[in-house]
Amino acid sequence: MVRSPSASQVRVVLGQNPGLQTGPGTNTYLVGGDRLILIDTGAGVPAYDPLLQEALSELKGNLSLILLSHGHVDHIGGLPSVRRLHPQAVARMFPGETPVSAIEPMADGEFLRHDGITLQAIHTPGHATDHLCFYWLEERALFSGDLILGEGTAVIPRVGGSLIDYLASLERLRTLDIRRIYPGHGPVIEDPPAKITEYIEHRRMRERQVLEALHAGVRTIREMVARIYAEVPGGLHPLAEESVWNHLVKLEGEGRVRRFQVSGRETYELLREPDL
DSSP: EEOOSSSTTEEEEEEEEEEETTBTTTTEEEESSEEEEEEOSSSSSSOOOOOOOHHHHTTTTTTEEEESOOHHHHHHHHHHHHHHHHOOOEEEEESSSSOTTTTTEEOOTTEEEEEEEEEEEEESSSSSSTTTEEEEEEEEEEEETTTSSSSSOOOOOEEEEEEHHHHHHHHHTTTTOOOOESSSSOOOOHHHHHHHHHHHHHHHHHHHHHHHHHTTTTHHHHHHHHHHHSSOGGGGHHHHHHHHHHHHHHHHHHTTTEEEEETTTTEEESSSSSOO
């Protein structure tokens, strides 16, 4: 199934990888006219390839550039098959800790001018160290990858994640004139300022909940998650543990929380009473 957002120069092809972490699946975007840009490549699910080919045929364009928001498998896993189908397309992404062969690096702030479309690469770490958003200047639109989702909130993982970086990335996006967000998962976002504020306020709320749990005597991450995410399906609790860990790292760095070991378990306590 190929779905089209309202902007005439954007076509979204769903990655065919629905799940607890991915929602309906990864959104990959075709942008442009005769020489098309593909933003992200899905997870490498075979059913994705014919849908991509169908969209390219309908658009009557050639794929010439592949931009990758970050190195998580649900965004980069389809790259080998897309390359086999379109060997002429150049792939680019922000350099990560593990270089990916035959991908050209992109710099923070770099402008890509491609057949009348201008995209600016914006390094937005927090969900991943190599995460990029792409700001489409002519349309004042943002391709947000996993930094901002169409539904729910992004996970901040232990490996490659940083709450401090994540909040800084959201604040950076606040400085841009964004009229529409095309997220890596979920529907198009038509009120970007409200969504960005919602995301920042959500993280502040989670921080208050972590402090409240510590104030109540809760000491381990698993116990905090059971308390804070009581209404969230249990299958998502391991992901919530990663985000709570990042909140605690931030609070520890601010001198508000202490981490120590008790019988081999990572345990936390408040160093000063929270201002709740």
